[in-house]
Amino acid sequence: MKRWWLILLCAVIAAPVWAADRAAEERMLNIASELRCLVCQNESIAASRADLAVDLRQQIREQIRGGQTDQEIRAYMVDRYGDFILYRPPLQATTILLWFGPLLLLVFGLLVLTLTLRHRMRSMTDRLLSDEERKRAEALLKPNNIPD
Amino acid sequence: MNRFLWPLLGFLVLVGFLAFGLTLKPSEVPSPFIDKPAPGFTLPQLAAPEKTFSPEEMKGQVWLLNIWASWCYACLQEHPVITDLARSVPIVGLNYKDKRDEAVAWLERFGNGYIVSASDTDGRIGINYGVYGVPETFVIDKAGFIRYKHIGPVDEKTARDTLLPLIRELSR
Numbered sequence: 001m002k003r004w005w006l007i008l009l010c011a012v013i014a015a016p017v018w019a020a021d022r023a024a025e026e027r028m029l030n031i032a033s034e035l036r037c038l039v040c041q042n043e044s045i046a047a048s049r050a051d052l053a054v055d056l057r058q059q060i061r062e063q064i065r066g067g068q069t070d071q072e073i074r075a076y077m078v079d080r081y082g083d084f085i086l087y088r089p090p091l092q093a094t095t096i097l098l099w100f101g102p103l104l105l106l107v108f109g110l111l112v113l114t115l116t117l118r119h120r121m122r123s124m125t126d127r128l129l130s131d132e133e134r135k136r137a138e139a140l141l142k143p144n145n146i147p148d
Numbered sequence: 149m150n151r152f153l154w155p156l157l158g159f160l161v162l163v164g165f166l167a168f169g170l171t172l173k174p175s176e177v178p179s180p181f182i183d184k185p186a187p188g189f190t191l192p193q194l195a196a197p198e199k200t201f202s203p204e205e206m207k208g209q210v211w212l213l214n215i216w217a218s219w220c221y222a223c224l225q226e227h228p229v230i231t232d233l234a235r236s237v238p239i240v241g242l243n244y245k246d247k248r249d250e251a252v253a254w255l256e257r258f259g260n261g262y263i264v265s266a267s268d269t270d271g272r273i274g275i276n277y278g279v280y281g282v283p284e285t286f287v288i289d290k291a292g293f294i295r296y297k298h299i300g301p302v303d304e305k306t307a308r309d310t311l312l313p314l315i316r317e318l319s320r
């Protein structure tokens with residue numbers, strides 16, 4: 001008896017998901033996961049529980065039902081909230097540093113590395129041991145010097 | 149000497165960037181609506197739901213659209229400033245995702261400087277205006293173009309130094 005209640009409860013909880021179009025829901029989450037929630041900016045609209053995110057998810061659902069393409073839905077969001085809503089910002093004059101900054105840093109790092117290594121190579125010259133040093137080395141290396 | 153100079157220089161540059169970062173307000177996202185026509189809508193008026201309000205009616209004058217809600221604490225905080233501003237410029241309220249009776253009671257209790265408030269009960273018009281947190285205030289010019297958007301509560305300084313000069317300029 002107890003188990004039946006549990007199954008019924010699960011069914012009730014899951015019902016909205018079954019009822020909705022699975023593919024459309026997946027598409028919605030796909031779009032929403034690449035949109036920034038503007039209320040809590042480090043969360044995506046797919047993940048956020050903020051009221052605005054709930055509304056915007058609903059908005060996306062309706063647009064999918066209305067036959068809009070993903071591109072059109074994203075454009076709708078950008079029209080209202082600006083490029084800032086996109087986690088993947090478009091490539092334009094203001095975002096060049098954002099897109100290519102890491103590459104620039106990598107090139108800079110490699111440059112510094114090469115220069116440093118070359119500098120070090122040049123400063124390293126073979127130095128011969130002096131007579132005194134050689135004697136000390138021989139003394140240390142003598143087999144009878146090793147305790148057993 | 150050089151060994152310490154370069155890292156120190158790098159550190160100072162980093163500090164410069166971080167200090168600049170502190171002056172930015174990441175919660176204030178630039179609005180894509182600046183200098184674009186204010187989105188149209190027709191919504192029931194809060195005080196008289198049988199009547200409607202549409203931004204078209206404000207054509208020919210400079211006006212403010214203030215997004216507010218009775219559940220919003222920051223709205224209460226800015227309310228005296230808004231009421232004060234209402235003496236210099238017509239302000240329309242957009243009552244965002246609110247319950248009608250609570251909104252009406254709120255205005256009765258704290259004063260009503262709005263020439264009219266429109267009820268955006270499900271927040272759809274708010275989305276069309278790119279609202280993501282109440283309160284927000286839009287300055288709209290005579291031709292119906294959005295000229296400025298203030299995010300968060302309007303304080304006296306913003307009203308005096310930013311909004312009023314802009315309104316004066318646009319009214320010319």
